[in-house]
Amino acid sequence: MEKPYNLKRPAGLEDYVIAHADVTYLIFSKKEETVYCTRCRKLTKTREAEWMEHKGKALCPHCGQEGETLNKRYGRKGITEYGRVLWFRKHGRITFAQLDEYDIDYTGVKPTVRFWPSAQYRLCKDSQEYYKHRPEGCWHGEYWEKKSNVYLPAPSTGMLNCFCKPKYLKTETHDSAWDCLGTDLKYANTDMLRLGFKDELDPYGLIIYLAAFLKWQAVELLEKAGFENIVAAKVKHSYSVVNWRGNSLRKILRLMPAEIKEFRAAGGHAVGLDVYRTVKEKGYHMSFKQTKYENTWAIEGNLEAIGKYTDVQKVLDYLDTQLCVRTNDYIDYMKDCKTLGYDMNRKSVLFPEDFDEAHRKTSERIKIEADALKQAAFEKNMEKLYGKPVFESDGLIIRGAQNATELREESAALGHCVRTYVDKVCRGDCAILFIRKAEAPEKPYYTLEINKDGKVVQCRGQRNCSMTEEVEAFVELWKQNVMTKSKKRKEAA
Ligand SMILES: [Zn+2]
Structure with missing residues (x-):
């Protein structure tokens, strides 16, 4: 298909990209006594040019940025920087976004930027669309493809440099993300730091978040109720243990109001929520604090194993009084006690005051007995x-x-x-x-x-x-x- 939308680039996008370039060049002329800075793009008349050396380091006399010095007399062919920038446009309720690849060419004294679109987005409550540009290849001409999930594409590596860093690795979000979002996104919180990203406007997180916010009312409901951690798990790892189609916290989390309260108090981490439900299905209750230590795949078997020794619920309540003891540790301890011939009905054996201490002692005794057996055989x-x-x-x-x-x-x-x-x-x-x-x-x-x-x-x-x-x-x-x-x-x- 043809390019889906003709979107006008934000004014000053070129300046923005140059100002955010990784390398600043200071092009000096000893004869004219001038220094031109590619970052602030100011030509300064200064005698400092006298002391500059080709491919040295200096500070821009105008903006103070450190840069690589280049003698104006020499050619600058091949000095190029590559990257990608994600920018936004709004139209009423609708938000458009485009991911551009660019290169900054420093051949002339003044740097020039070339852009070409790599991805387009049309986001509103009714639909979230993502189109990816496919450049011309050996077997086909260039074309646009509609994708079923909304995300930001990884930078292409190309056939010749698939073992090195991708050329367009650097990917940034333009400032238009602050004020060019459609009204459907009025209550979206674009701060990606709170979701665990390193950059406030991390483009990968932002696109997934905005699409999720529009697609599921659950995102806004969860955020309002203080369950940002669950939204973060979805945006960062597409880790999903909740019912995103739900229209109330009860339906989204599939928990009763009292449980929701307990869940929130425990930090509301998505990790453990599935363990909680598995335990609940088996007719037991495990605290949210405890579920965080447990493994989804192992929990059912562990409950069964504990049941062979004693009352499962009593053990779960007991583990809650201990500091970070997993059901696995408990089963291990039970095995030790049995091997050592302890009275498995005694409360002090089943529920020792300090679990770690008790477990350490049983492991030690097991080792001593094993050594004694070995010595006897010897x-x-x-x-x-x-x-x-x-x-x-x-x-x-x-x-x-x-x-x-x-x-x-x-x-x-x-x-x-x-x-x-x-x-x-x-x-x-x-x-x-x-x-x-x-x-x-x-x-x-x-x-x-x-x-x-x-x-x-x-x-x-x-x-x-x-x-x-x-x-x-x-x-x-x-x-x-x-x-x-x-x-x-x-x-x-
Ligand atoms: Zn400057």
Whole structure:
């Protein structure tokens, strides 16, 4: 289709764009003793030009803006700035808006601006229209397309520079947004800062907000009632948990008056509203403070899990008395209590005064018990696979490892990885033995691994080194005296 509307650009749009350019150029002439500033567009006669250097930095003698200095004698071809500007026009009830792409060309002494339309909007209560311009491509000529949702298009990246910053990234809203909105938007609040945008007239937020304001009476009703957070969630993330077609707060929020009051007091955040409703559908009540910590997808399962331990509503009321405890944390704590064999009917177990403290204690005890179980398995399997007293000969001794701590210390002292063998020992897959000098029985020397059949798998010393002749001889002796003997005894038995 052809361009839908012929809209006249606001007077002074060119000046506006130049004044808002990112870079200011100061074009100086030493001969004429002049400096021309592209921002304020004033030519100043000044002897300062004498001291200026091509592509240096200086301040405009007229407006004081810092700029890049360019010698008038040199060409300025290719010095261009690109951007987009959104401006408004009103016609009675109707608001028109156009998004222009522009480039500022600094080739001449005075900068010139070229505009071309990129998007158009026609906004009123009856309809909200958005048209996007499609520039000429390989397969088609230029055309305009009507879009079904109203938003501001992202700057196009183009085929050749799709990995860099888009050329027309800079996008601003023109001042006409203040006084050129149609009467249908009389009560619209265009302050985008309050909705969480960084710019007061953020163009992306503004277009979505204005269209939403016109489309749904709910926007104005929610704002008036202090639920700006919900409007913000819609404009920023199109996050929608309310009935936008509703014509009263009750219908919009799908809450009873008392609930609306509670919701507002809790800050009225859209996050959590769906959790609140899910909990309500299950026949329970969760405070809005609590819903904010919860996860929409998990909440139903969590209620069910809690129900297996105790009364769900009592738990929800209890969580409300605690500081930021999620149902997930509570379920975790319940599992701990059960594992530890606590009396699950006791009030002090179900509803401890300080949840965090109680949870920390159960986690600690679980860890201690797990360690104790591990130690028991370690001892049992060492006894099963080896279980011999200390053997001594020629100033060397050999004995079985007693616990995980010993393996860690052995690893640290000798720089090898026997510390990672704890689980292997606990499973009964191997036994670890220590060879030490009789004069220093506490000092790690050599570490020996034997497998399930009592065969030596490896014997390593400092940094995984192999055995010395002396150690080798000792190990041979030990095999004959301890291992073979016991084997024979076993066979005899
Ligand atoms: Zn200036």
